[in-house]
Amino acid sequence: MKFPPFEFHRPGDLPEAVDLLLSYDGEALPLAGGQSLLPMMAFRLVAPKALIDLSAIPGLDGIELNGDSLRLGALVRWCDVLCSPVIANAHPLLVEAVRHVAHYQVRNRGTLGGSLAHADAAAEFPAICLVSDAMIDVVGRDGKRCIAARDFLLGAMETDLREGELVAAVRFPIWPAGRLWHFREFARRSGDFALAGVAMYCDPDRQAGVCRNWHIACFGLGEVAQRVDAVEAFLEAKPADTAHIREAVLIAQRHLVADGDIHAPAGYRKALATELLGRGLNEVFKAVAGGDG
Amino acid sequence: MADPRLVNLTVNGRMVAVSVEPRRSLADCLRHDLRLTGTHIGCEHGICGACTVLVDGAAVRACLMLAVQVEGRAIATVEGLAGAAALGPLQESFRRHHALQCGFCTPGILMSAHALLSAEPKADRARVIEVLSGHLCRCTGYLPIVEAILDAREAYLCGAAEPAGKGK
Numbered sequence: 001m002k003f004p005p006f007e008f009h010r011p012g013d014l015p016e017a018v019d020l021l022l023s024y025d026g027e028a029l030p031l032a033g034g035q036s037l038l039p040m041m042a043f044r045l046v047a048p049k050a051l052i053d054l055s056a057i058p059g060l061d062g063i064e065l066n067g068d069s070l071r072l073g074a075l076v077r078w079c080d081v082l083c084s085p086v087i088a089n090a091h092p093l094l095v096e097a098v099r100h101v102a103h104y105q106v107r108n109r110g111t112l113g114g115s116l117a118h119a120d121a122a123a124e125f126p127a128i129c130l131v132s133d134a135m136i137d138v139v140g141r142d143g144k145r146c147i148a149a150r151d152f153l154l155g156a157m158e159t160d161l162r163e164g165e166l167v168a169a170v171r172f173p174i175w176p177a178g179r180l181w182h183f184r185e186f187a188r189r190s191g192d193f194a195l196a197g198v199a200m201y202c203d204p205d206r207q208a209g210v211c212r213n214w215h216i217a218c219f220g221l222g223e224v225a226q227r228v229d230a231v232e233a234f235l236e237a238k239p240a241d242t243a244h245i246r247e248a249v250l251i252a253q254r255h256l257v258a259d260g261d262i263h264a265p266a267g268y269r270k271a272l273a274t275e276l277l278g279r280g281l282n283e284v285f286k287a288v289a290g291g292d293g
Numbered sequence: 294m295a296d297p298r299l300v301n302l303t304v305n306g307r308m309v310a311v312s313v314e315p316r317r318s319l320a321d322c323l324r325h326d327l328r329l330t331g332t333h334i335g336c337e338h339g340i341c342g343a344c345t346v347l348v349d350g351a352a353v354r355a356c357l358m359l360a361v362q363v364e365g366r367a368i369a370t371v372e373g374l375a376g377a378a379a380l381g382p383l384q385e386s387f388r389r390h391h392a393l394q395c396g397f398c399t400p401g402i403l404m405s406a407h408a409l410l411s412a413e414p415k416a417d418r419a420r421v422i423e424v425l426s427g428h429l430c431r432c433t434g435y436l437p438i439v440e441a442i443l444d445a446r447e448a449y450l451c452g453a454a455e456p457a458g459k460g461k
Contacts, residue, residue, distance in 0.1 A: 001336060002316065002337070003316040003317070003318065003359075004316065004322070005295060005314070005315075005316050006295060006315055006316060007295045007315065008295060008298070008315035008359070008361050010361075034357055034358065034359070034362075035354075036341060037355075038318075038337040038339070038357045038358075038359075039339050039357065042337055042338045042356075045340065046395065051315070051359075053361075055362065079351070079429075092395040102427075103426060103427030104352065104405065104409075104423065104424045104426075105342060105343075105345055105353055105354055105405060105423075105427045106339060106354065106357070106425050106427070107347075107359070108352060108353050109353050109354070111356065126364055187313075189426070189428055190423065190426040193426060226369045
């Protein structure tokens, strides 16, 4: 369907954008890449009084590697992530995840700040933020706030963003050399929303044949991406063998929360997530033993 | 209803100014305001790919962009792929391989393939299929389209296919 009518503003800086958002008393929405917002408007799931286009605000599309973090501006597009040599080294797990975001044509417009603020349950980027302990920089009426991804993502399309607040950037901790990682999702067709997916990393201690600092998240199966802390704690410094993988999968089954919908029932999604988790652990353990990665 | 705005853009190398309401999609602007009906509209929510055009050389859904967002940008549509008298090399290849039947999805697929081969003239089969996965075609079963795109690579490698949408 055609979009419902709205007013359109293109502010030149962040304070102006925040003022504009506030001036509509909650009835204006920020427009980044528009690859989720515009379809929702076409379906009349939202009909904002105004769109505040962020594209003319300078400095929101930066990719910077500072001393202790990789900082990505909110308007960095998926295609920018895929062709950035900086991100290829500084967060290979992110690059692999972004390969699964929508289609080629949508990746030329969609932004990571938009994905985060939209907070779709099946979206890859929020899951990568969650698993990586990313910090979200937001700007609002009272200036800047930094929010941990874990506190930012509250539910299906629900975030900690307050009225008038905008995502300005996402910061990822530095990625050490030798870190092992795995990403896998299952969707019925290429580019579809994942029915379930898993993202994980850990730091191997090759001499001891174990991994430490496990970070594991599952997404697509419930309202919001989930860290499986219990599995992370269980796997810490455990020998890389199949018995421990089996046990980890059982723990995940007890802790993950799944919802069903017309695409797949809850039980199927949970089974899929735990299967992907088990396969991922197997791959990571093989890499520890094999010494690659 | 919001007031119309004047938008300046380049379409297939020609500078134009068009007055549009903010709610006007780029696809509708091309078809209704600029009478470039080669860009087709299928689903109007970014799934089918029929409306794909190039914005500053990148393939995007014209139904998921507002006309007011393309101020100062260069747009390339399927009308820019062919010369005055002859088809472009990609279009020739589609004809040779019978890569269309009803033709509804074809303009979008041609634009995605054109963007891909302009940037990656050595794209392999897997990459072509990945890019094509952003399009729905209900006639061909996709295989002749893949063959047509692969077969057109040579023209892009030797520079016979001028990239469109690089507005002057």
